[in-house]
Amino acid sequence: MKIVVLGATGLVGRAVAATLGPRHEVVRVSRSSAVRADLADPASLEALFAEPVDAVVCCAANVPLRPLAELTGEQVLDDLRGKLLGQVALARLAAERLPDGGSVTLTGGTFTEPLPGSGLGALVNAGLEGFVRSAAAELTRGLRINVVSPGWISETLEAMGEDGARGTPVAVVAEAYRALVEGDANGATVIPR
Template sequence: MKIVVIGASGTIGSALSETLEASGGHEVVRASRRGPVVVDLARPESIDEMFDAVGTVDAVVAVAGSGQIARIDASSDEDYFRGLEGKMLGQIHLTRRAAHRIADGGSLTLTNGISTFSEPGLSFAALVNGGLGHFVPTAAAEMPRGIRLNSVSPGWVAETLEKMGRDGAQGTPVAEVVRAYVELIEGTGRGLVVEPGVPATS
């Protein structure tokens, strides 16, 4: 398959790209804000430009963007809502465009994330992740031409926690997260929101 990985320069995206190329033998198009193929989900027009550049593809995976870490009493709206255009609305813009640009029977896999946190500063991330988690099962039923829409909810990734100087044991290894994406890309499920290590729900 010809697969576009958006966010291919990140921890998950780079590992996913390598796995798809090595294990699946797929043709991977690496896209990011500063990659070989440029795309910024916060700019809907750049999504159109990306599809114009790569042509018809069999699958698209979005692993770009993250929820803002800011308390509810953040000093400004900009501080609190940063990331809304990129992670949440950006993936919705991507879904609407992918409905016209992915090949018949292809797939689109988004990334949301866990929506319940036990530490302060993550209420906006919970909003974005929870919203996407509810969007996917409903929007999947509206996708045309047999295109499958799913999402992965990776939560904290062990390697990311370690880079932050935190205990990696509290997260999920990137290899396990990547396996969840691959199973959705190569599988037949639709409307699934998969949390690595936890049975899928629809």
Template sequence: MKIVLIGGTGTIGKRVAAALAPGNELIIAGRNSGDIQVDIASAASIENMFRELVTVDACICTAGTGYYGDFHTMTQEHMMPGIGNKLLGQVNLVLIGKNYLSEGGSFTLTSGIAAEHPARNGATVAMLNGAVNSFVLAASQELKKDQRINVVSPGLVADSRERYGALFPGYNLAPMDKVANAYVLSVLGAVNGKILKVYA
């Protein structure tokens, strides 16, 4: 299976890559690293990536960021990078990529626990994650050629505890093997239109 993994050098991406590399042709894509470069905030960059790949059997995205900061001083300017990257970037991977995805192929996007359990100062990230979830539910009804789409919604992953733990006090850690398995299920399984939650 030919799989492109956007964000494959990140915290979650590295674990997903390790889980899916055996027996598959895995292509790592990133803005500044990997086998092929793509900036998901740019529709033109996404189109160029898929043209270079010609066709893929699965497209996974573990990339995308959002703003954490004081709600009372938050502005549109704070929100726009995440909207262009984590939200529209992943949406465009599907809107553009569906023309390059093989029959029976799959998309796997990434949201997060904030869609249901927002952290303090995390209104932007909660909004982005919820929007990605809703897009996947709708897109699963529209895709043709037996193409599938799912979204993995991880909690605070164990490998990010030192970096992000202070933002999520009291949250249980999501084991990395369970998070990686959710992506494996989406790619190699038969599920479609699912929000695959891995919160603990």
């Protein structure tokens, strides 16, 4: 398959591209790569489909931790535009442009317990999971859509000086994306462990 990995310069995106690379043709996309796209700029997503592709994986999305008391209306809108609405726009374009049997895999997020500053992220991630569940029922031509919702990544925790054992290794997270791209799940939310 020819697979676009959006966010391929980030920790998860690099791991996903490396996991898919030996078995598929991977097009690595980021805001700074040869093929550029930005979820906050839906028009830039058109470039992902300049040539035919079989699957799209989005690892580009994140919502920073921000205390509720410090959130501004513009920050809320920016995070909604990027992670939520950007991935919805990507999925919509993919549904129009992927061949029969194509696959879209998005990125959500999950935490086992509420975390200070995670309210907006929780809103966005719950929205993505609901969108994927419902959109799967509307797709035709054998198209599939799923979402991977990792919690903390071990390597991220370690880079922050925290105990990496509290997270999931990036290689395990990358395998969850690979399984969704190569499998037959549709409308699923996968929490890698």
